[in-house]
Amino acid sequence: MKILLIPIIITFIYTIIASLSDIKYNIISNKLVFSLLALGFLINLIFTIYFNNLFFILSSIISTVITFIITYVLWKFRLWAGGDVKLITAISAIIPINFLFLNEILMPKQLIFIPFSIHLIINSLLISFPFIIIYILIIKLKNIDKKNLLAKIKCELILFNIKQSINKFSTNLIDVNNLNEGMILDDYLFDNDTYKLINEFLLLEDDSNLIIRKSSSGYKLKSNTCGGLTSEDILVLKLLYDNDLIDKKLFVKISIPFAPSICIAYIISLFYGNLLFLFFN
Known part of the structure; x- marks a missing residue:
């Protein structure tokens, strides 16, 4: 089953490149995400032929459609930029399920599945949220008069409003x-x-x-x-x-690069799963 490591490694390299591009240029190249999307369909088609199992290509297509719909809604609500939507959609095409835990015996039975991208989306949002809050707090503290710093901090803690803070300081x-x-x-x-x-x-x-x-x-x-x-x-x-x-x-x-959060969430999703399980456990 080492062949299943190929898309995992390829995706990791792509998310690293996307993160560096997002940090440096505040953009994720369309060529990057579309090439990953094409590779996703191609690799899963090869897996379908290699394992003689339609599960791979079908799960890739279904996962891509479901992921695009979810991320498109998030884009419409202005939670993500278009590049982030395309990147996660491309990841869903190449890794429809977690190949690290795929049992070859169970493959024919996994026609109903939860796409890997669902865990990726949730983890990306959970990981990015604390960084955004810390980022906002740092900017807020920079704008506070140091002469009355203690009093202002107490006031900010009592009256802290995320939306107002974003509009005012970001x-x-x-x-x-x-x-x-x-x-x-x-x-x-x-x-x-x-x-x-x-x-x-x-x-x-x-x-x-x-x-x-x-x-x-x-x-x-x-x-x-x-x-x-x-x-x-x-x-x-x-x-x-x-x-x-x-x-x-x-x-x-002030835009905050989201691709690094996707990269970190990708690793966590592969080896741990959904971070929401921490709360339920």
């Missing part, structure tokens, strides 16, 4: 001319009088990732998904600035 002020693709625009508030003018610019771009939402004080312009700004979105924002509809500097969210 953004950078960027010149509109220095915007890059993938940056996530934070809520930009404007009044009712400017709504029609800004909306007209957005209507010109069918594939825009910018969206206008109603707020308590008027309207807000923001990125629609974690996919961030496209080249067309950046051109629209520059046009809005040139027409004095928005400020020259905009707040964009």
Whole structure:
């Protein structure tokens, strides 16, 4: 059964490369994830022929479909970026189940299975959550006046609000001319009088990732998904600035690379399983 180690090793190498790319460039290459996806189907097709068992290719296809639906929903809720969705979907294609614990005798009986990617998704979220909280706390402490540090810390601990903290401290002020693709625009508030003018610019771009939402004080312009700004979105924002509809500097969210969490979760999922079992045990 050593042949089953091949996709495990390949996937580990891919997740390392994706993590380094996400940390350095804040992006996961489409060529990387699509090549892993293609390898996944190819390897499981080879396993199907080698073991004379349709389980491998069928489980790969089913796992990919289920994983894409779940991760797509998470993407729509802006919990993940598009690259993270593609990476986990590709992993689900090459490793539909945990090959380390696959018993050749049981293979024909494993037609109903829980995809390996389910454990991977849960573990990725559980691993990333503490890092995000620590990251937010560090940024919050950096913004506290050191003269009243103790009093401020007590106040923060009592009134700590994750959503408010993210909005307040996890953004950078960027010149509109220095915007890059993938940056996530934070809520930009404007009044009712400017709504029609800004909306007209957005209507010109069918594939825009910018969206206008109603707020308590008027309207807000923001990125629609974690996919961030496209080249067309950046051109629209520059046009809005040139027409004095928005400020020259905009707040964009500080992105936290998620691929390293997926890489760590991949290893944990392989050798331990689902971290939720810790709570149940």
